[in-house]
Amino acid sequence: MGTSTNHSAFDGISFKIFLENLASQAADKPLAIPPCHDRHLLAARSPPRVTFPHPELVKVKIPIGQEKEDHQSPPVFVCSQEDLDFEIFWLSSGDVAFLKEKARKDNSASDRGHHSKAKITSFNVVTAHIWRCKALSCDTNDLDRLSTVLYAVDIRSRLSPPLPQSYAGNAVLTAYATAQCRELEEGPFSRLVEMVSEGAARITDEYARSVIDWGELYKGFPHGEFLVSSWWRIGFAQVEYPWGKPRYSCPVVYHRKDIILFFPGIHDGINNDGVNVLVALPAKEMENFKTLFHKFLA
Secondary structure: OOOOOOOOOOOHHHHHHHHHHHHHHHHOOOOOOOOOHHHHHHHHOOOOOOOOOOOOOEEEOOOOOOOOOOOOOOOOOOOOOOEEEEEEEEOOHHHHHHHHHHHHHHHHHHOOOOOHHHHHHHHHHHHHHHHHHHHOOOOOOOOOOEEEEEEEEEOOOOOOOOOOOOOOOOOOOOOOEEEEEHHHHHHHHHHHHHHHHHHHHHHHHHHHHHHHHHHHHHEEEOOOEEEEEEOOOOOOOOEEEEOOOOOOOOOOOOOOOEEEEEEEEOOOOOEEEEEEEEEEEEEEHHHHHHHHHHOOOO
């Protein structure tokens, strides 16, 4: 079964609700989870109040002739035409446990003079690992270059009052972490995990409202080197249709080097607790990425 949706209609969590309801309707049963369609819950304030800087966002370019052309680098989600290699990188549950232990050991051995508040979760350590590999795979020796990783954060429970868990719409915002390539290469792994953790912790109720108001004013896009999109824990494959659960659920490969996808582990035909990482890069960058991916797991 193939499906397609738009993020303005659903995020991953509400699309899972849609699939649950589709399955219940196919079985001639009541809706499994009656969806909440009140989009006013995420409306901008009146007047809009941007209370934080938002380097993770960039304004939409105005057509030439209306305003001076914006010379910033293109935001994530702007497609470019180039030849890309595709690879799926497998991280077993043991690999994820290794990354977690590495983050703990690096933190306890560091002399940075403060106690790390990093949440050493599976997502945070895998994102930190992929960020390091992606940033350093670029065909450049500029270690002073800044690299920004973007990743989605569900804001349902972060708002005050919280959104209903049945909210049907796009209730994710883009968290970010930025560092020099030198720190990504030479710094302790625990610091990378800490930066990823801080990016998610940054998104409070007020920060989320500020992002929404920024969007009302500037009609912008997420802006960074690449975006991590995770289907890892959403549970699309757990939806039970009248004919049973899917044997597997995964994204269709597409021509995007600025989005890296995490999706549930299946290795040698067996479902397990690991994670697959779908990467599309130019050939030389892919070669570098592959080398770094295994190097930092050693």
